[in-house]
Amino acid sequence: MPPMELAKELEYPDKPDTDYNAKTAPAFADAINARTISPEQMDTIQAHISALREKAKAGDISIGDAINLAIHEEMLRDPTTTIHAEDLQAGSSYDIPKLTQQTYGQIRAADEIIDEGHFIGKALGEAMNGYRPIVELMNTNFGIFGMAEISSAGNTYATTGGQFDMPMTIVGAGGTAPNQALGAEHSQPFHAYVMGIPGLKICTAASPDAAYGITKSMIRDNGPCFLFAPVKMMKEAKGTLELDKCAPLNKAALLHEASSQSVASGNAVTVLTYLHGVKEAQLVIDEITAEGFDVDLIELRSLKPLDMDTIRKSLERTNKVCILDESTQSGGVGATVSARISEELFDLLDAPVKRLCMDDAPVPYASTMEVAVVKRGSDLVQGVFDLCTKQF
DSSP states (O other): OOOTTHHHHTSOSSOTTOOGGGOOOOTTHHHHHHHHSOHHHHHHHHHHHHHHHHHHHHTOEEHHHHHHHHHHHHHHHOTTEEEEEETGGGTTTTSTTTTHHHHHHHHHEEEEOSOHHHHHHHHHHHHHTTOEEEEEESSGGGGGGGHHHHHHHHHHHHHTTTSSOOOOEEEEEEOOOTTOOOTTGGGOOHHHHGGGSTTOEEEEOSSHHHHHHHHHHHHHOSSOEEEEEEGGGTTTOEEOOOTTOOOOSSOOEEEEOOOHHHHHTTOEEEEEEOTHHHHHHHHHHHHHHHTTOEEEEEEOOEEETTOHHHHHHHHHHHOOEEEEEEEESSSOHHHHHHHHHHHHSGGGOSSOOEEEEEOSSOOOSSHHHHTTTSOOHHHHHHHHHHHHTTOO
16 A cells, blocks of 8 residues: 555655756757757847846846746757747737747747637646646636646646656736736636645746746746736836746745834734735835834745745744735635644734735726725735734
8 A cells, every 4th residue: 555655745746945956957958959940040049038138137127028038048958848828929918938939939839729728738748748838828817717737737746656747837927916907807816726736836926036036947847837927017027137046936035124123122014925915015115114113024936835934934023924915815825824824833923813815806897996805005004003003
């Protein structure tokens, strides 16, 4: 009989703490590229990559371009990497697959029909047969139409007893920003919907640097990974990149640390957020500090597995936590995070976990109605005030 421990061992082909920088490129890469990419095509893509890297050094690269740069670097590094996307030849909505088909051809870069289940299923088959497919979803909510295939991707490694790896990366813009005006269908928290699928590594990136490093790691991972980027920040957010560096897939990021004075006086709060919540929180930090409070702002770049060590370290200082959550009250990301904190870190809490989450109602198109459903920076200011003044 198989041992009980085997179930957990078959969750991921690559352990959550894998260092993807240590993975070596295939020895055949240069030879395959020389046979399949013409000199003219190579000159064009190298010029494109050089231009993006210059943007990255200047702090002027967007999230979409950062992901595109990572994809090209990895497709050249490993010719078994493929990509599927709608409107791929034109770069889709945010330039994520830009110049892929023009460089690698129609077999490695497929311009797909509007049927997410179809091309996620194609990617699943490729992954089982030695390829490393990337799937770009124009809006991650469209992945709803590929839920069966995403579920199969998460379960395949375990259900085949570890015989089949599943190196598939799904990436796209999603989430729900305040004043998004995309309507209910395009504003669903798909990141919460997929959290219950076993075997998936699920990350978010609210900056170009995070998006770049996480994308490179996911493409090198031997299991299924899903990267969510903030739909309303894809072209707006700009920054520098740590070029040629893979990021961990199991770590949160401390973006702002509360002052020692606020911690000592009991006026500091751990704030956990992701996607558009990062921008919302950063916009109100000055307002919070002006009121005499402060925050440890933590970006949850890894939703699964969840980085409880970083959360614990912050709570040991602040003893209070507020979750600015871009998903619904029922079954949301914040519900999972809140439960983990209450179960594992209860002794560190001086107050109940405060969850600022979306209402369970569909997200309205009209901003006057949407404000009642989607939380934002102003809600965080009030949440921090309530925790620090014991109004709970």
